[in-house]
Amino acid sequence: MELLPRSPAEFGSARYWDRFFRQRGQRPFEWYGAFPELCPVLHKYVRPRDKVLVVGCGNSELSEQMYDVGMCQDIVNIDVSDAAVRQMRERSASSRPRMSYLLMDMLHMDFPDAHFQVVLDKGTLDALLTDEEEATLAKVDQMFAEISRVLQVGGRYLCVSLAQAHVLKKAVEYFSQEGWVVRVHQVASSGDKQQFVLPVFVYVMTKFRKVPGSAAQILEICPEEQDRPMRMESAERLVAAVKDRQHYALLCSQISKTPCREQVSLDLCDRESGKPRYTLHVVDSPSVKPSRDNHFAIFIIPQGRETEWLFGTEEGRRQLAASAGFGRLLTVALHREQLYEGMAAIQAELSGKVMELAPPGLPARQQVPFLSVGGDIGVRAVRHRGSSPLSGDFVVEDVKGDGTCYFRRLIFLQNRNVVQSEARLLAPTPLPGQKKRKKDKKKPSPTEAPGAIDKSYLCCEHHKAMVAGLCLLGGPGALPGELAVLVVGLGGGSLPLFVHDYFSQARVAVVEIDPSMLEVATRWFGFSQGDRMQVHVSDGLDYVAKLAAEAPAQYDAIMFDVDSKDLTVGMSCPPPAFVEKAFLQKVKTILKPEGVFVLNLVCRDPRLKESVLAALRAVFPLLYARRIHGELNEILLCQAGPAGRRGPAELGARARALEGALRQPGRPWDSSYALADMLQAVLIL
Numbered sequence: 159m160e161l162l163p164r165s166p167a168e169f170g171s172a173r174y175w176d177r178f179f180r181q182r183g184q185r186p187f188e189w190y191g192a193f194p195e196l197c198p199v200l201h202k203y204v205r206p207r208d209k210v211l212v213v214g215c216g217n218s219e220l221s222e223q224m225y226d227v228g229m230c231q232d233i234v235n236i237d238v239s240d241a242a243v244r245q246m247r248e249r250s251a252s253s254r255p256r257m258s259y260l261l262m263d264m265l266h267m268d269f270p271d272a273h274f275q276v277v278l279d280k281g282t283l284d285a286l287l288t289d290e291e292e293a294t295l296a297k298v299d300q301m302f303a304e305i306s307r308v309l310q311v312g313g314r315y316l317c318v319s320l321a322q323a324h325v326l327k328k329a330v331e332y333f334s335q336e337g338w339v340v341r342v343h344q345v346a347s348s349g350d351k352q353q354f355v356l357p358v359f360v361y362v363m364t365k366f367r368k369v370p371g372s373a374a375q376i377l378e379i380c381p382e383e384q385d386r387p388m389r390m391e392s393a394e395r396l397v398a399a400v401k402d403r404q405h406y407a408l409l410c411s412q413i414s415k416t417p418c419r420e421q422v423s424l425d426l427c428d429r430e431s432g433k434p435r436y437t438l439h440v441v442d443s444p445s446v447k448p449s450r451d452n453h454f455a456i457f458i459i460p461q462g463r464e465t466e467w468l469f470g471t472e473e474g475r476r477q478l479a480a481s482a483g484f485g486r487l488l489t490v491a492l493h494r495e496q497l498y499e500g501m502a503a504i505q506a507e508l509s510g511k512v513m514e515l516a517p518p519g520l521p522a523r524q525q526v527p528f529l530s531v532g533g534d535i536g537v538r539a540v541r542h543r544g545s546s547p548l549s550g551d552f553v554v555e556d557v558k559g560d561g562t563c564y565f566r567r568l569i570f571l572q573n574r575n576v577v578q579s580e581a582r583l584l585a586p587t588p589l590p591g592q593k594k595r596k597k598d599k600k601k602p603s604p605t606e607a608p609g610a611i612d613k614s615y616l617c618c619e620h621h622k623a624m625v626a627g628l629c630l631l632g633g634p635g636a637l638p639g640e641l642a643v644l645v646v647g648l649g650g651g652s653l654p655l656f657v658h659d660y661f662s663q664a665r666v667a668v669v670e671i672d673p674s675m676l677e678v679a680t681r682w683f684g685f686s687q688g689d690r691m692q693v694h695v696s697d698g699l700d701y702v703a704k705l706a707a708e709a710p711a712q713y714d715a716i717m718f719d720v721d722s723k724d725l726t727v728g729m730s731c732p733p734p735a736f737v738e739k740a741f742l743q744k745v746k747t748i749l750k751p752e753g754v755f756v757l758n759l760v761c762r763d764p765r766l767k768e769s770v771l772a773a774l775r776a777v778f779p780l781l782y783a784r785r786i787h788g789e790l791n792e793i794l795l796c797q798a799g800p801a802g803r804r805g806p807a808e809l810g811a812r813a814r815a816l817e818g819a820l821r822q823p824g825r826p827w828d829s830s831y832a833l834a835d836m837l838q839a840v841l842i843l
Contacts, residue, residue: 190281190318190320190358191280191318191345191358191360193219193220193223193224195345195346195358196220196280196318196345196358196360197227197229198346199316199343199345199360199362200224200229200316201229203276203314203316203362204224204229204230204276204278204314204316205230205275206228206229206230206231207230207232208230208232208274208275208276209232209234209273209274209275209276210224210230210232210233210234210274210275210276210277210278211233211234211235211236211269211273211274211276211277211278211308212233212234212235212236212277212278212279212280213236213264213277213278213279213282213301213305214236214237214238214264214279214280214281214282214285215235215236215237215242215246215259216237216239216242217242217245217246218280220278220280221233221235221257222249222250222254222257225250225254225256225257226254230276231254231256231257232256232257233256233257233258234257234258234260234269234274235257235258235259235260236259236260236261236262236264236267237259237261237262238261238262238263238264240261243259243260243261246259247259264282264301264304264305265297265300265301265304266304267304267307267308269308270308271307271308272307272308272309272310272311272313273308273310274308274309274310274313275309275310275312275313275314276313276314276315276316277305277308277309277313277314277315277316278316278318279305279315279316279317279318280318281318281319283298283301283317283319283325283329284319284320284322284325286298286301287324287325287328290324295328298328298332299332302329302332302333306336306365309365310365311365311366311367312364312365312366313364313365314362314363314364314365315333315361315362315363315365316360316361316362317329317360317361317363318345318358318359318360319358319359319360319361320356320358320359321342321356321357321359321361321400321404323397323400323401326342326359326361326396326397326400327393327397329361329363330342330361330377330393330396330397331393333363334375334376334377334393335375336368337366337367337368337369338363338364338365338366339363339364339366339376339378340361340362340363340375340376340377340378340396341361341362341363341364341377341378341379341380341387342359342360342361342362342378342379342380342396342400343359343360343362343379343380344357344358344359344379344380344381344400344403345357345358345359345360356404356407356408357403357404357407359400375392375393376389377389377390377391377392377393377395377396378390379396379399379400381403381429386429388429388430388432399432406424409422409424409515410514410515413440413515413517414514414515414516414517414518415518416518417442417444417485417486417517417518418440418441418442418486419442421439421440421441421472421475421476422439422440423437423438423439423440424437424438425437425438426438426508426511428496433493433495433496434493435492435493435496436490436491436492436493436508437464437490437491437493438488438489438490438491438512438515439475439488439489439491440486440488440515441475441476441478441479441486441487441488441489442479442485442486442517443476443479443480443484443485443486443487445480446479446480446483446484446485448485448519450521450524452483452484452485453484453485453486453516453517453519453520453521453524454484454485454486454487454488454516454517454520454524454526455482455484455486455487455488455526455527455528455529456487456488456490456505456508456512456526456527456528456529457478457482457487457488457489457490457528457529457530458490458492458501458504458528458529458530458535459489459490459491459492459530459531459536460530460531460532460534460535460536460558461492461494461498461535461536461537461538461557461558462536462537462538462555462557462558462559462565462567463531463536463557463559464491464492464575465575465576465577467787467789469489469491470575475487475489482529485517486516486517488512488515490504490508490512492504492535492536492538494538494540494553494555494569494574498535500534500535501528501530501533501534501535504528504535505528512526513526531560536557536558537556537557537558537564538555538556538557538558539555539556539557540553540554540555541553541554541555541556541566541682542554542678542681542682544674544678546672546674546675548671548672548674548723549570549672549674549675549723550570550571550572550723551570551571551572552568552569552570552571552578552674552678553568553569553571554566554567554568554569554678554682555567555569556583563582564582564583565580565581565582565583565617566580566581566583566611566650566682566683567579567580568580568649568650568678568682568683570721572723572725573725573730576730577618578649578650578721579618579649579650579651579652579679579683580617580618580650580652581611581612581613581615581617581650581652581683581684582611582612582615582617583610583611583612584610584611584612610684611683611684612826613652613655613656613659613684614659614825614826614827614828615828615831616652616653616656616831617652618652618653619786619787619789619791620719620758620786620789620791620793621652621653621656621719622831622833622836623784623786623793623836623837624653624717624719624756624758624793625653625656625657625833625836626784626813626816626833626834626836626837627754627756627782627784627793627795627837628641628657628661628715628754628756628816629809629812629813629815629816629833629837630754630795630797630804630809630812631714631715631752631753631754640663640664640665641661641663641664641665641714641715642664642665642667642712642713642714642715642750643657643661643664643665643666643667643713643714643715643716643717644666644667644668644669644713644715644716644717644748645657645666645667645668645669645717645719646668646669646698646701646702646716646717646718646719646720646732646736647669647670647698647718647719647720647721647732648668648669648670648675648676648679648685648693649675649679649719650678650679650682650683650685651668651679651680651683651684651685652683653717653719654666654668654685654691655683655684655685655691658690658691660820660825661820664690665690666690666691666692667692667693667694668691668692668693668694669693669694669696669698669701669702670693670694670695670696671695671696671697671698672695673695676693676695698718698720698736699735699736699741702741702744702745702748703741703744705744705748706744706745706747706748709748710747710748711747711748711749711750711751712748712750713748713749713750713753714750714752714753714754715753715754715755715756716745716748716749716753716754716755716756717756717757717758718732718736718755718756718757718758719731719758720732720733720736721733722734727766728761728762728763728766729759729760729761729762729763729766729767729770730760730761730762730790731758731759731760731791732757732758732759734766737757737759737770737773737774738773739773739776739777742773742774742776742777742778743777745777746777746778746798749798751798751799752797752799753797753798754795754796754797755778755795755796755797756793756794756795756796757774757793757794757796758791758792758793759791759792759793759794760790760791760792761790761792762790774794774796777796777798778796778797778798779797779798779799780796780797780798780799781794781795781796781842782794782795782796782809782840782841782842783795783840783841783842784836784837784840784841785841795840805842806837806838806840809837809840810834810837810838811834813833813834813836813837814833814834816833817832817833817834820833
C-alpha cells in the first residue's frame with residue numbers, strides 16, 4: 159500500500175488525502191505530538207467555554223481526547239478529505255454530540271467573522287508549506303488570512319509543528335507584522351523512542367488589533383525546562399533559538415545510541431538572560447572497560463580553571479576522562495558572567511539535563527556521580543570590567559588555583575578561553591561584598607582572595623621559557639651586565655617586570671599599542687615605570703621601523719609577546735605582519751650582533767607555521783625552539799650568528815648559571831621555577 163505522496167504538492171490535494179484515509183482505514187493517524195505531550199500547553203490556551211476550530215483534522219484523536227477530558231467540547235473540525243470526515247462523524251456522532259466534522263477547505267471557510275476563540279492546527283501548516291514557491295506561499299497567506307478572519311480579537315491560533323526554519327519564519331513574520339503576540343512552546347518529550355527525533359513545538363499566535371504606525375513586536379519562546387517565556391528581539395533570533403533546540407535534540411539522540419568518536423561541545427544558557435551558563439564537553443573513553451558503576455560521570459570544572467590544559471583542551475579532557483575511569487565523562491565549565499550557589503545547587507540544576515547526554519547502555523536508575531577538584535566549585539571574583547576600541551571587552555578577575563594559591567588574570571572576552579596575562583597573588587583581601595577576616599585567622603577563606611602581586615613568580619610557562627632564553631647573552635657563568643631589552647606587548651606587565659627586577663642593570667623599553675592595557679597593568683598587576691622601565695604607547699610595527707631607520711644595533715634582547723586581534727587567522731600570537739621577512743629584517747637591524755630575539759608563537763595552521771619558520775631562518779641563521787607542554791605556545795630563540803650554536807646540554811648549563819646569578823640573598827625566588835628545565839627540551843631548527 160503506497161501512502162507517500164509522489165510530490166510535496168500532493169500534501170495540499172484533497173484527492174491525495176481521500177486516497178490516504180481510504181487506504182489507511184480506521185486507524186488514527188497522528189503526525190506528531192500525542193495528546194499527553196500537548197496537553198500541558200493546550201491547557202494554558204484552551205478554556206472549557208471556548209469555541210474551537212480544528213483545521214485539517216484528518217482522523218487524529220486529538221479533538222476526541224480534548225472533548226473526553228473536558229478541556230472543551232464546542233469543537234468544529236474541518237478537512238478537505240471526504241473519507242476522513244465520514245470516518246470521524248461515525249466515530250463521534252453518538253458519544254460526542256457537541257463536536258462536529260465538516261467537509262471544508264480551510265482556504266475558503268464558510269464561518270462568519272470572529273466566530274472562534276481558538277483555531278487549532280496540528281501539522282496542517284507543515285503539510286501545506288512544503289516549499290517556498292510563489293504558489294505555495296500564496297496558499298499559506300490565504301490560510302493565515304482566513305484564520306485571522308474567523309478568530310476573535312484576543313483569540314489564539316495554536317499551531318503544532320516540527321518548526322522547520324522556513325515554516326516558523328513565515329508564521330512568525332506574518333502574524334507579528336499584523337500586531338499579534340507570538341510565543342513558541344517546546345513540547346516536553348514523552349521519551350518514546352518511536353516518535354520523531356526532532357522536538358515538537360506549538361506556535362501560539364494571539365490576535366490583537368493592529369495599531370497603525372506601531373513597529374513593536376512581541377516574540378517569545380518557552381523552552382521545555384521552564385514556564386516563563388523568554389523575549390526575543392527579532393524573528394531571526396527566535397528562529398535561531400528554535401534551531402538551537404533542534405540541534406540539541408539531534409545531538410542527544412545521536413550520542414545516546416553510539417559512542418562519540420570526537421568530543422562534542424555545547425552550551426546551556428541562562429533562563430533569564432539567554433547567555434551561556436554552562437559549557438559541556440562529552441568525552442568518551444573507548445579504553446575503559448564498562449562495568450555497572452563506570453558508565454557515566456559529571457565533572458564540574460572549578461571556576462577559573464577552565465583554561466588549564468587538563469580542562470581546556472581536547473587532549474587534556476581525554477586524559478582526564480581516562481584517569482577518572484568512566485566510559486563517558488561530561489565536563490562542565492562555569493561561565494564568569496553567572497552566579498552559582500555551590501556544588502549542590504549546580505547538581506540540582508543540571509541533573510535532569512545531563513541525563514539526556516547519557517551513554518548507550520546506562521543501567522536504569524543508575525546513580526551518576528558529580529565529581530570536581532577538592533569537592534568545590536572554586537572561587538572567581540571579577541575585579542574590573544573594561545572595554546577598549548583595540549582589545550574589545552575585557553575583565554580582570556581573581557581565581558583560586560590549587561590549595562591556597564590565588565591568581566589575578568586578564569581575559570579578553572572575544573577570546574574568553576585564553577588567559578592574556580596572569581599573576582600570583584599574596585596578602586589576603588576580602589572579595590567584593592565580603593567582611594574582612596579577623597587577624598587571628600591564618601588561612602584565607604573561600605570568600606577571600608589575596609590582593610598583592612607576587613612579582614617574583616612568572617605564572618605563564620611561556621614567560622619562563624622566554625626569560626630562560628636570555629642565557630644566550632653574556633658569558634657561560636656570568637649574569638649579563640648592562641642590558642637593553644625591548645618587549646613588544648605589555649599585557650599585565652609580568653614579563654617586563656620580572657626582567658626589570660631580576661636583571662638589576664637592565665633597561666627595559668615596552669611597546670604597547672593599547673593605552674587601556676597600560677592602565678590595567680598599573681592598577682591591577684603592580685606594574686610601574688621608572689628610570690629603567692619605560693612604556694611607549696605605539697604600534698610595535700611602527701616603533702621598530704622607526705628605530706631601524708634612526709638607531710640600529712641598540713638592543714641586547716628583543717621579546718615579542720603580542721596577540722593578534724584577528725581570530726580568523728590560524729595564528730593568535732603574534733599578528734602575521736610581525737613575522738614577515740621584511741619586518742624581521744628591521745628587528746635584526748635594531749638587535750646587537752650577539753643579541754637574542756625571543757618570539758612567543760601560537761599557530762594552529764601547520765602551513766602558516768612553516769612559512770613563519772622559513773622567514774625566521776632566512777633572517778636569523780641560529781634558531782632554537784621550545785614547545786610548552788600542554789599549550790600551543792612555542793618559544794623561538796633567534797640569533798644572527800650561527801657561530802654561537804650551542805647544544806641542549808650547554809644551554810642547560812648556561813641556564814643554571816644564570817639562575818644562580820639571579821637567586822641573590824634577600825631577593826625572593828620561587829623554588830618551582832628552574833631556568834634549566836625550561837631549556838631541556840629545546841630543539842635546534
